[in-house]
Amino acid sequence: MEGKTCCVTGHRDLPQKEINHVKAALRREIDSAVADGFTRFMSGFADGVDQYFAEIVLEKKKTNPALELIAVIPYQKRLDSLMAKGRTYEMLEACADVVVMQEKCHPSVYSHRNRYMVEHSDRVIAVYDGREKGGTVRAIRFAHQFRKELREIPVGLILDKNRTNLGQNRI
Template sequence: MEEKTCCVTGHRDIPDEQIDAVKYALRREIVKAVSDGYTGFMTGFANGADQYFAEVVVILQKDFPELRLIAVLPYWKRMDSLCQKEHTNALLDACAEVIVIQDEYRPNVYAKRNRYMVEHSDRVIAVYDGREKGGTVKTIRFAHQFRKELREIPVGLNLDKSRINLGQNRK
């Protein structure tokens, strides 16, 4: 049986007063994914939503040891910078697998990483504030393009309330 995989996309700059709510919402979405049969959880390990996602998966592995955290890094030097920080180094150590998209930095490497995660996932969890530019919205567009299930967690001050249900929980 092929593993069901879920990935995350989200902003790096989540307002401090919303971090706990985002972590709670990520936990709720990950537990829902586990109850839906997901065992693979992919993250690009950027600051913010990606690392909060990894933290929650690591905590949940205590109750669900079958969960696999998978790091998808854009290029090799990103691994070096993550390993220099105790917290992110510990999260990387908890990963069952680390995938590196390419050897060196190039301007489009983050888009390639995000596309890889969407293509190799069945569900995408997006921590999204409604902005129309940036990696998160591009990843949401990949999810639509590849017809992946999308679960949105609205966050931030830029959120247009009329957009909350746009694509949410869509398959």
């Protein structure tokens, strides 16, 4: 792989009031990555954060053709279902590559996908709300394990906790 690679991990079920904040933060992180020499971006194409990230990268690709989006899909039926939807079909067609991790769905397939993305990236962008279980926290742990640069975008529980703590510090 030429150029530096950046991947994303994040939650599928963000609170509606957080979506614009997350999209703006993702846009800033992608701009920062491009300024730092990143040209390849990987998304697992799950609903929520993964697809917001993919949309922004493809939007930026219109003015910067050097950018590439790589879709890393956990299993074949997931790819088939994404290809059946107009919006995700168009995004997948615009990808430089589509990697399908496994033929069939197994309990560990999402973890394998996340590990693959982290291992093949130089930077990981994580949209994270503090949950102690789930794919996002496992991807963050992979980033630490493989000593990857990690950029976190706090949302939901973490953001509310930080706001509360900031308010208490001001008193």
